[in-house]
Amino acid sequence: MISRFLDVKHSVTSVADTMGWDGLLPRGWQKLAILRDLLLPFVEHTKVLESDTSCLYLVVPALLHLRSNLSDYSLTHARSYRDIATLAQKMNENMCQRFSCFLDVTDSKFFPLAVAACFVDPSVSAEVLIENDDEEIQNLLESAENYITNNVPPRLQDEMSEEEEEMPMSKRPRFRFFSANHPSRPSTSKTSIRQVIQKYKEGLSHANTEESGMDFWTSQSCTVSAHLKPLALNLLAMPASQAFAEHVFCLAGDLTSGRRNRARTTLERSAFLKLNKT
Structure with a gap:
């Protein structure tokens, strides 16, 4: 609405002058432009995340970008436009509270799940998580690694254990039945998974960032990263939201509510044409 109002600025000003109405001063128009720029990232991320092509790995980068944008506005316009700075600050506080289940590791x-999906997508994980020195981001990265370590399919953990059993006898512990139950020593499978995760992180510097996460993990077959492939594919297949499915249900309800009983096309074709209209 604000964008449309700014697009017809000259027409609105002309009508106001003709009718003798009070119009906005230049500072008022400038404030509207700043407010539009403040809200525009929310519009863009909403359109992306509610589509049928978006995945769960986009949620954390979107939230971090919105919070960063709000923080910048609250600092940049703290003196010139205090009301906009206050609005940005309140929105940032509300986002921190509302989305703490995704971004605050200390929250109950x-x-x-969302940050783990972000971690296994090489097109965003390096820039968003791994190469970021912020303490909050590093805590998210650690939580993602722990989640993946604890959720690698048991079948792959057994394969890792079998690989270790093929080690030379000199490298094996003498009393495996003692070491396996030792409380201070991590299990063999989790240690191996940690090594795979570390190799995956080291290989991100050579990964093709333009390649989708699905394409990346589908091509993994003979490398050590293939141990994470089943879990990574499951994480990347999760949708970012249920908005698209709800939109389809609403549309199908409109097409079957009795207002279009004379339509000769099937419901499936009608819904397809409605959703894909240009």
């Missing part, structure tokens, strides 16, 4: 409702 925090669940690392």
